[in-house]
Amino acid sequence: MNLSDLDHRITGCRACPRLVAWREEVARTKRAAFADWTYWGRPVPGFGPADASLLIIGLAPAAHGANRTGRMFTGDRSGDVLYEALYDIGLASQPTAVSADDGLELYGLRITSPVRCAPPANKPTPEERDTCRSWLVEELTLLRPTLRAVVVLGAFGWQAALPAFAAAGWQVPRPRPAFGHGTQVSLGGLDLFGCFHVSQRNTFTGKLTPAMLRGVLRTAAGAAGLPTTP
Numbered sequence: 001m002n003l004s005d006l007d008h009r010i011t012g013c014r015a016c017p018r019l020v021a022w023r024e025e026v027a028r029t030k031r032a033a034f035a036d037w038t039y040w041g042r043p044v045p046g047f048g049p050a051d052a053s054l055l056i057i058g059l060a061p062a063a064h065g066a067n068r069t070g071r072m073f074t075g076d077r078s079g080d081v082l083y084e085a086l087y088d089i090g091l092a093s094q095p096t097a098v099s100a101d102d103g104l105e106l107y108g109l110r111i112t113s114p115v116r117c118a119p120p121a122n123k124p125t126p127e128e129r130d131t132c133r134s135w136l137v138e139e140l141t142l143l144r145p146t147l148r149a150v151v152v153l154g155a156f157g158w159q160a161a162l163p164a165f166a167a168a169g170w171q172v173p174r175p176r177p178a179f180g181h182g183t184q185v186s187l188g189g190l191d192l193f194g195c196f197h198v199s200q201r202n203t204f205t206g207k208l209t210p211a212m213l214r215g216v217l218r219t220a221a222g223a224a225g226l227p228t229t230p
């Protein structure tokens with residue numbers, strides 16, 4: 001099985017009743033500003049090339065962002081911040097992400113999340129996080145031949161992803177390393193970096209500044225062997 005097959009299988013998942021109901025209700029009721037959109041309303045697969053050496057792991061799709069557009073971090077303010085930074089350092093072809101057919105390309109980079117369906121209040125339950133982990137394990141296993149570095153955005157993604165790295169065959173230290181912005185951990189052939197999430201709560205308050213975000217992304221790109229622009 002290849003990554004395209006996996007992405008396709010993910011979009012048909014209905015394993016979490018609460019999240020299936022929520023993602024579909026949001027897709028039906030919509031936000032007024034997007035009334036003329038046909039919402040995606042399904043699980044969102046990873047985005048980016050199958051031979052990526054760098055991976056970014058977020059939290060879960062936003063109700064009116066990726067749950068509307070069907071692509072990771074596309075169509076919401078968090079994505080605006082992330083893609084602008086990726087474009088600035090040369091890892092994305094354009095600074096904006098508005099729809100799945102907007103022409104955006106990622107260079108050597110893939111973006112995914114440990115929970116694939118938009119959760120109410122952006123808060124998946126521990127059970128939902130654990131149920132969705134098998135998709136991430138499969139994705140990591142397929143990326144493993146080329147993957148060299150990972151940036152995890154936020155503590156939720158960090159805690160959700162560490163067991164997935166172990167299940168995909170990397171060495172996760174015991175006790176498990178705690179999340180922190182700028183934290184760097186070697187998993188034996190894979191460098192893991194912590195970064196505050198690009199949520200509005202963090203970017204509007206200055207907890208995560210543009211320079212902080214670019215700093216972590218640049219360091220991780222270097223560890224992945226990807227060239228970045230100055």
Ligand code: SF4
Pocket residue numbers: 010013014015016019020043115116117128131132133135
């Ligand atoms: S959150 Fe993950 S496991 Fe749950 S329904 Fe969505 S894709 Fe399936």
